[in-house]
Amino acid sequence: MPIDLQLKDKVAIITGGSLGLGAESARQMAAEGTKLVLVSRKEDPLEPICDELTGAHNADILPVIADLTDPAAPDAIARQTVDKFGRIDILANCAGAAQGGIFWEIPDAVWEQAFALKFFATVRMMRAVIPAMRDQKSGRIVTIVGDTGKQPNPRLLPGSASNAALLAVIKGLADEAGPDGISVNAVNPGPTKTGRITTLFDNLSRDTGKSLAEIEADFTKDSPFKTMGDPVEVARIVVFLCSEAASNITGTSILTDGGRSRALA
Numbered sequence: 001m002p003i004d005l006q007l008k009d010k011v012a013i014i015t016g017g018s019l020g021l022g023a024e025s026a027r028q029m030a031a032e033g034t035k036l037v038l039v040s041r042k043e044d045p046l047e048p049i050c051d052e053l054t055g056a057h058n059a060d061i062l063p064v065i066a067d068l069t070d071p072a073a074p075d076a077i078a079r080q081t082v083d084k085f086g087r088i089d090i091l092a093n094c095a096g097a098a099q100g101g102i103f104w105e106i107p108d109a110v111w112e113q114a115f116a117l118k119f120f121a122t123v124r125m126m127r128a129v130i131p132a133m134r135d136q137k138s139g140r141i142v143t144i145v146g147d148t149g150k151q152p153n154p155r156l157l158p159g160s161a162s163n164a165a166l167l168a169v170i171k172g173l174a175d176e177a178g179p180d181g182i183s184v185n186a187v188n189p190g191p192t193k194t195g196r197i198t199t200l201f202d203n204l205s206r207d208t209g210k211s212l213a214e215i216e217a218d219f220t221k222d223s224p225f226k227t228m229g230d231p232v233e234v235a236r237i238v239v240f241l242c243s244e245a246a247s248n249i250t251g252t253s254i255l256t257d258g259g260r261s262r263a264l265a
């Protein structure tokens with residue numbers, strides 16, 4: 001029997017749904033017939049992905065323009081979702097970005113920005129959707145965290161620290177929300193080819209004088225495959241964790257890093 005993900009007609013909020021890992025997750029959920037709420041700050045990349053998914057899958061999509069660092073945004077997004085679709089089955093937290101640098105050169109503002117988006121916006125989004133999920137006695141919350149939460153990168157400490165904090169919340173919240181049928185999990189990608197990483201590589205190349213090929217080789221040298229991840233590979237894990245196929249999985253994270261991690265599985 002093929003695996004039935006049972007995602008048809010489920011209602012999913014995907015933050016960061018316009019680009020990168022969020023957009024790829026949206027593509028795969030739309031193909032499964034999931035109704036989507038796609039969130040980003042800019043209309044530019046959000047409109048084309050909505051057009052693409054409506055054209056390809058006749059997807060039912062509510063695009064929401066919002067800055068998730070605004071503390072009021074998560075509640076408003078949850079309200080708009082319930083107003084439009086009547087329920088919230090899935091929250092996929094895919095928005096996020098954090099600047100790196102040398103520890104003693106990173107100003108407070110960079111730490112604050114990393115935590116404002118990656119940590120606080122994710123926490124607020126989780127808190128905003130839980131009432132609807134508790135009423136339904138079911139829900140799936142999946143957050144794209146990152147392998148640096150368990151293996152901090154010395155040049156990416158603001159992101160590494162917010163990732164570690166998120167893993168703690170995910171583990172604890174799984175205990176709290178589980179009795180209401182809500183699962184809470186993380187996906188931990190290693191370096192994966194999205195626009196964010198391309199920009200990071202451009203900056204590293206500018207700062208170090210290394211070529212882009214050398215930078216990519218540095219990032220992949222510890223991977224048995226010696227390759228960067230593809231967004232499709234991360235999105236598949238997001239979709240799996242959001243599906244009924246993951247019905248007995250909560251409070252954990254799945255690493256998709258091509259084997260870079262040295263921790264024992």
Ligand SMILES: NC(=O)c1ccc[n+]([C@@H]2O[C@H](COP(=O)([O-])OP(=O)(O)OC[C@H]3O[C@@H](n4cnc5c(N)ncnc54)[C@H](OP(=O)(O)O)[C@@H]3O)[C@@H](O)[C@H]2O)c1
Nearest residue numbers: 016018019020021040041042068095096146191192194196
């Ligand atoms: N790519 C990787 O190698 C990698 C590895 C490990 C972990 N991750 C994590 O995966 C997540 C997604 O990364 P990505 O590579 O897909 O990034 P991306 O391609 O830059 O996409 C980021 C998405 O988040 C949205 N976003 C950014 N700031 C926002 C804000 N303040 N409010 C609302 N939306 C916002 C962006 O849209 P707007 O700019 O229009 O708002 C965009 O849709 C991040 O948390 C990242 O740390 C990525």
